[in-house]
Amino acid sequence: MITFSDIEEAKRNLENVVQKTPLTKAPFLSKTFNSEIYLKKENLQLTGSFKLRGAFNRIAKLDKRRRDNGVVAASAGNHAQGVAFSAQYFNCEATIFMPEATPLTKVSGVKSYGANVVLTGENFDEAYEASLKFCEEHNKEFIHPFADDEVIAGQGTIAVEILEKIPDLKQLIVPIGGGGLISGIAIAAKAINPDIKVIGVVASGARGMKESYKAQMPIDSKAVRTIADGIAVRDVNPKLLDIILDYVDHIVEVSDNEIANAILFLLEKHKLVVEGAGAAATAAIMHEKIEIEDSKICAIISGGNIDVTMLSQIIEKGLVKSYRKMNLIVTLMDKPGALMHLTEIFKECSANIVQIDYDRDSVKLEFGEAHVTIALETKGEEHQKDIREKLKQNGYRYKQI
Template structure:
């Protein structure tokens, strides 16, 4: 059984290794909900995620003769980087199995610490099966990303830092994948203050732990699909479920759209680069999945290792949704000056053209017509309405995409 003493020992192991990451008030969220809402920024940890804590504590407690045989793990990316860093510090060979779709930034991060990376399977569970086979063949130590006492204790050190900073905190909001993070945080927090609420957040595309929590028995997800790859875990571990049932007060879920909104919000308003899993707790607050009630709340920003391509898609969709970008397909006559006249309308409306494509060969067109696909920078909903009204006044056929 994991206790507060194990977590305090883990904190000693992590001295001069893991950073005591910043915990700062989120002014906009605090104002919106009339509460003191804090962000614990584990995305600023050395490897970009809280996972360093548990992985390092596990290897620190591993006997020297076992370290000499090397270690193996399965990970969606953040545990892999934490373990690779820890193995490098202890001069221990590490082999990490990762899903084939793991973002390049995470794969590169693992390799940069000297670990051997094997890409295998469509999700964590398939990578996990391959890692277990490797363990049996090589007789090396398997370091589980969440179902391990030392790993859980390492993650629990986050609670010690949070409650040292804000002793009268009322709630901690934590993303849930496999459950190691929330288990460690909840054990430590409840040991220090039994009245504190610990609320978990799952992605709608990986709701196994939420369903299991409700029924008090493991219910694996039929399938897993979410932009929050760090919490995209299909199978529920019975040991973690028992801890979560005992220590966690409530579990909510957020959609990929809500997660994307939180990623963009944290980037734009707080200058934080955060991955999907790292934004889940903030998303739950933003979209009112949590009862705040004029209290002090901390959201765990668990990681920042987001793929740049994914971030670009989120920014693009966010600009369109917030009426700062307008994408149109306009039909016009294919003759000299037609495009100039269309451009003049946009100029008169003070809309900046950022991308344009001209198609005269589409089979959907009548002879003598052309399609212009155009992207505009705009200044809000009213500005976009003005542009569309002007196009109608000038007789243009168009559709928004």
């Protein structure tokens, strides 16, 4: 059983290596919900994630002989970077198994610390099985990403740092994948303040831990699909479920759309680059999945290692949803001056054209017609309504996409 003493020992092991990441008030969220809402920014940790804490504590506690023989891990990315960094620090070999679809940012991050990377399997659980087989064949030390006492104790140091600064905190909101982070945080938080509420957040596409919490028995997810790859864990570990049942007060879930909203919100309003798993706790607050009013809350931003392609897609969709971008397909006569007349309408409406494509060959077109696919910068819902009205007044057929 992990105790608060184990977490205090982990804190000593991490001194002068792991950063005490910023804990700051979130002004926009606090004002919106009339509460004191804080963000613990583990996305600003050395490897871009909280995972460094547990990985370093685990490897630090290995005896030199086992450590020198090399370590092995399986990870969707963040634990991998934590293990790779720690192995480099202790000058030992690390072999990391990662799912084939792992974002390039995370793969590159692992390799930058000198670790060997093996890409295998469609998800974490398949990579995990391959890593165990390799470990057994080569007699290496396996560093589990969450179901390990030293790893859990390392993650628990986050709660100690938070409650040192805000001892009267009422709620801690924590993302859940395998459950190592929330287990360590909950054990530490309840030891310091038994009245504090610890609330877990899962992604709707990886609901195993929430279903298991409700049933009070392990129920694995049948399928895992979410943009929050850091918490996309299929199988529920019985040991961690027992800890969560004992220490966690409630578990909620957030959809991928809600996570994407939180990523964009944190980027735009708080200037923070956050991955899907890292945004889950903030998404739960933003979309009122927890009781917030007149409370003092801290959301854990667990990581910031998001693939830039995914970030680009989230920004693009966010601009469309917030009426700041408008995509249209307009049908017009394929003759000289027709496109200029169309662009004059957008000029009159003060809509800036950011992209345009001209198609005269589609089989859906009548002879003598053309399709113009156009992207506009707009200033809100009313502005887009004005543009649509202008197009109708000028006799254009169009489709908003």
